[in-house]
């Protein structure tokens with residue numbers, strides 16, 4: 001059984017990394033993390049703009065940290081550095097560029113298969129894959145000729161480009177506030193009020209709109225997109241249209257149903273894995289982070305999930321007599 005890990009963790013984001021660090025801290029020896037990106041925290045690298053403020057109590061959710069990782073307010077960069085250092089100092093065994101395709105339980109042991117066809121075995125599994133691997137996309141068709149002008153993060157935008165940011169959550173508002181400093185930017189949200197946005201972002205949004213740095217098209221939805229000589233013509237439901245160089249959608253992410261299905265997990269009607277105390281419908285397979293929730297989630301919440309999960313796993317390993 002020497003090639004059987006104690007815990008295999010799928011996803012090197014906050015939920016997965018916390019599970020690994022806290023697990024190693026509890027003395028669990030054979031822990032392995034699989035991360036499909038080239039480094040840790042792929043979601044944060046891809047979807048947070050450079051220099052972004054990172055709030056511990058995100059969206060005003062007051063989370064008391066239960067584990068041993070001291071995480072605090074910072075920036076995208078300081079957060080990536082903090083966890084990079086923790087991964088190194090705790091000697092966490094991470095396999096980067098290893099996407100997990102399926103997990104099966106055979107005779108009480110999990111068989112974990114990578115997209116490259118490799119197989120690993122483990123007694124316990126933590127799935128912490130987040131939801132941003134699959135950002136939500138609009139329901140209307142995006143003409144293929146303008147697909148390159150549509151994106152789901154605020155990266156690689158040139159300062160001369162006229163932009164439309166679509167969405168009404170913190171991500172959309174943060175992107176719009178940030179991009180409005182350098183670009184002709186409009187924020188579109190189908191509702192009139194931003195009820196899901198934290199106070200700091202809301203204040204910055206009001207300031208940007210009042211100072212006319214940012215334009216807003218509120219209370220109106222998008223009906224469809226057209227190619228306007230290589231630019232994006234946006235047709236709104238109030239029958240108005242406007243052409244932009246680029247459209248940035250920040251409308252959340254969806255649970256990767258296919259992957260969860262391949263792992264044979266029971267899901268609720270919203271596609272969220274059914275769980276009890278973080279344990280899925282399959283015994284010894286736990287779920288951490290955003291994937292556990294219908295919406296919302298935060299770094300601090302994911303860190304707590306990881307800690308609670310490995311405490312339970314440690315108890316079970318001890319009762320199995322597994323030396324750690």
Ligand SMILES: Cc1cc2nc3c(=O)[nH]c(=O)nc-3n(C[C@H](O)[C@H](O)[C@H](O)COP(=O)(O)OP(=O)(O)OC[C@H]3O[C@@H](n4cnc5c(N)ncnc54)[C@H](O)[C@@H]3O)c2cc1C
Nearest residue numbers: 011013014015036042043055058100130289290297298299
């Ligand atoms: C724009 C934006 C701004 C935000 N700002 C804040 C903030 O200021 N403060 C805050 O607390 N929260 C913030 N959040 C929310 C926070 O980022 C999430 O709640 C947190 O990242 C969730 O952690 P997670 O581990 O569940 O998932 P993720 O961070 O999404 O990590 C999942 C990891 O799993 C990997 N993965 C996915 N599928 C596989 C697979 N099959 N095999 C291997 N690896 C896989 C991914 O590459 C990724 O690295 C923000 C979110 C967004 C999108």
